[in-house]
Amino acid sequence: MAKENKGFDYLEYFLKYKEIIPEFDEFLEYLEEPHQQYFRINTLKVNEEREKLLLEILKNKGVVYEEIKEVPYFYRVVNNQEISLGNLEEYQLGLIHSMTLSSALPVIALDPKPEELILDLCAAPGGKSALIAMITQDRAVIVANDKRLDRLTALSANMKRLGVTSIIITHYRGELFPMGISFDKILVDAPCSGEGRYKVGSEGELLYQRGTGRSNLPSIQKGLLIRAFDLLKPGGILVYSTCTINPEENEAVVDYLLRKRKTELLDWPSPFPYTPGLTEWDSKPFHPNMIKTKRFYSHKIRAVSFYVALLKRVE
Ligand SMILES: C[S@@+](CC[C@H](N)C(=O)[O-])C[C@H]1O[C@@H](n2cnc3c(N)ncnc32)[C@H](O)[C@@H]1O
Incomplete structure (x- = not known):
């Protein structure tokens, strides 16, 4: 009840x-x-x-x-x-x-390999960058970027503690990350309303509520995803993830990229139960391939709810 x-x-x-x-x-x-x-x-x-x-x-x-x-x-x-x-x-x-178990899911979708050049566009405090480093035995080149210096300080401390050496730290607004280097793989673990983290306290109050009310989040997320796409090598791989349930921050953002750039949604083998992404929300239709994106709900996986989309830059 x-x-x-x-x-x-x-x-x-x-x-x-x-x-x-x-x-x-x-x-x-x-x-x-x-x-x-x-x-x-x-x-x-x-x-x-x-x-x-x-x-x-x-x-x-x-x-x-x-x-x-x-x-x-x-x-x-x-x-x-x-x-x-x-x-x-x-x-x-x-x-x-x-790290929460669902935090591993975007990295599993990214499937990082040694020697790849990987950009983590919104990386702090570094949980997913660290996991990428561990999976690649510290043999990839990971550019861990974030726009907040205080959070990058925490990221740097985490990497030191974990003994990660394959990371280069950068401090840019993701939307303005310099063009010039093209990446094999990019993770956009976007700033979001964080609904997947919400909990209810003993007085019925909502806990861990941070981003609600920031109505500009979808436009920030779209800007980040477009820049990430433009930074990919032809055929490169892009993962978009959030810890929110809100379709405006999930499918609507991915749908925007599909309309603006030549990209293809891919399926990936999930280790946990998920619900396919939505093809419609609030009477707005999304691309039919949105069912290849995955919604993970907290009560099904006993971890923070997550949304993960895997995309490929069409050559
Ligand atoms: C969901 S958190 C990332 C968590 C991180 N991937 C991890 O696994 O530890 C989102 C991050 O995006 C950063 N951020 C917000 N707006 C940004 C922007 N425009 N460009 C780059 N980073 C941004 C925030 O500072 C925050 O650290």
Whole structure:
């Protein structure tokens, strides 16, 4: 049963998504659960042999975890309420990195490989850049860009902690990222309203609510996506992701790119259940291939809701 609301009317807020979110009541109930913590073994610092030892140490420190079979090196903290991963010495030493499970999905779609030149256009504080570095064994060249210097400071500290060396940090508004270098792959993990992170507190108040009310988000997102496309090599790969449910920030943004540039939506094998992207919202039709984009809902994956689109620049 959804909680009686005493503050922001979260029920009314999410009601607009009733038709698009499967098992809507379960979704509302899941909003009342605290954020689930996950960690990934930092394979740049921990080899297979030491992984077992590290897991043993974490267990002895009271961390009850469960392996996520679908995504290598990922673990779910079972005693979520009792543990704060950021306080563990192993976290501070960079042996583990904490990130919500769904944050891995755009990187899985990007499928980064050693030797590729990869741009992470909105990279701070660096969770996905770090994962790209780990998957490529620190053998790609990753340009991690963000427009906020304070967040880039956090990114830089994260890379140092995790021992990532294949990253170049840049500080541009993504829409104005200099042309001249073309990339094999680009990730646009866009600034968004963050609805996928919202939770409901004990008084029925909406928690983690940051971006609502910023009505210019879709135009920022469109500007970022267009620039990212223009920075791709012919045949290059582009991933657009957000942690919001709002179709105006998801399918409508991707649809805009499809109308403005020669690009193709691709399918990709998802390790987790998803709902296909929408082909219509608010009586506006989107490109039929939008079903190749993926919506991940928090109650289905026990992590922040995410939207992921994989695109290819047509040669
Ligand atoms: C969803 S967060 C990125 C999270 C990051 N990818 C990670 O995995 O840690 C969005 C980021 O976009 C940045 N941002 C907002 N507007 C931007 C712009 N116009 N150009 C570049 N970055 C921007 C914000 O500062 C924020 O760090």
